[in-house]
Amino acid sequence: MPSHGRKWTAEETVQILDEARKAGQAVSEVCRRQQIAPGQFYEWERQARTGALEALRAKKRGRKPSKTETYLKHEVVRLRIVVAELSAETL
Numbered sequence: 001m002p003s004h005g006r007k008w009t010a011e012e013t014v015q016i017l018d019e020a021r022k023a024g025q026a027v028s029e030v031c032r033r034q035q036i037a038p039g040q041f042y043e044w045e046r047q048a049r050t051g052a053l054e055a056l057r058a059k060k061r062g063r064k065p066s067k068t069e070t071y072l073k074h075e076v077v078r079l080r081i082v083v084a085e086l087s088a089e090t091l
Helices: 010-020 027-034 038-057 067-089
Strands: none
Touching: 010 027, 010 038, 027 038, 038 067
16 A cells, blocks of 8 residues: 655665565565555656766766766666566566
């Protein structure tokens, strides 16, 4: 049962996304435990991916990437793996 009107911090949202992506965790189970709708989870995941891609595209040539940019680059790779796993689950 989704929690109506609940505001999640960015940190809480990332924790939920990470929790659902641990090996052996079903997204539906994490959503039930956290009382969020699966649609909300996938929207957060889409937003995280979009934000990561935008940050990576904004990178300027010739300068050392920041820790945030490096993290986001790794996050994009991780999310690509997750998307592949989800695609395999739905087949």
